[in-house]
Amino acid sequence: MTFIEQWLRSDIKSINAYHVPDSKNLLKLDAMESPFGVPSDLKEDFLNYIDKAKINRYPDADSTQLKSTLRNLMEVPKEFEILLGNGSDELIQLLALACNEGDLVMSFEPSFVMYEMVSKYAHLKYHGIKLDSNFDINLSESIAAINSKNPKLIFIAYPNNPTGNAFDYDAIREIIRSTDALVVLDEAYYAYSDRSFLSEISNFSNLVVLRTISKIGFAGLRLGLLIGSKETIIQLNKLRLPYNINVLTQASANFLLQDKQGILNNAQILIDERHRLFEELSSFSQLKVYPSQTNFLLVRCDDAQSLHSYLIENGILIKGFSSDSSLSEFIRISVSEPSENNTLIEAMRDYYG
């Protein structure tokens, strides 16, 4: 046994590290990234702005300017506070760290894998409530499970990843009302969805809303935000590492997120493309495409593994699921701009002949 193997927590030894597949030279349709980079008409001003960043100094610990830019972009009411994270993943971890050792975290199955991973790292228990066959919440079963298991923290991805649908709004309200747990509405895909729980924060003292800029064009900057009442955020902020948002992220995001209209336009392009891709893929009799409120589509097909391999051989990376997963017969495809989506559709035509 190596030194580190005998030294390390035994439960960590048995976990596989989060796997990111090699995407070199592939059309990347696996991770819900935006196809749009820095707009060409903003590039020069952007570089001049970044040039002023003082990388020899620690960043502004409160990210004051950036928070006000985010507040404007996402229309966060002034009575709510914002806590920033190095990606929303870091905020999921921070919420787990706020629990007592051994507390229970609950979410739904299938949902975002990070809820379970982070809970285990933080010495918490985890339970996922099964979604129904349409990937929606079974309300009475869910309330019964929550009442009997008494979780400390509940994560609800709204819309959900990897299924793409937004759960029934009133069912979620019932769940928030029925529990003493802190309920985190993870709105990573808010820009592609019809509804949000943001305004509900004033109705429920146990509700916070999590968002990120990763799915609206800025995955590389690593910036997420937790929105809650002043009282809630003041307490949770104690767990944040002091300089978690670096100088270059603060400067880049503060500049680029002021282009609110550009960001909204890009989101609308992807929503339109999602509708088109939904229709195109639905025309293959071998595929069942699920309704989506996100920038990706979940697709059921009998030959998911071989389709996944075929697309890689033809230069396209989509998300497949392992053969022991409940989603082994599914693939998940990020919606991109028109020409990249056409490349995908062509490859699918070739595959199904």
Ligand SMILES: *Cc1c(COP(=O)(O)O)cnc(C)c1O
């Ligand atoms: C992508 C995603 C995140 C992670 O966002 P980062 O800010 O990039 O860490 C969180 N929640 C859900 C549901 C996601 O799909």
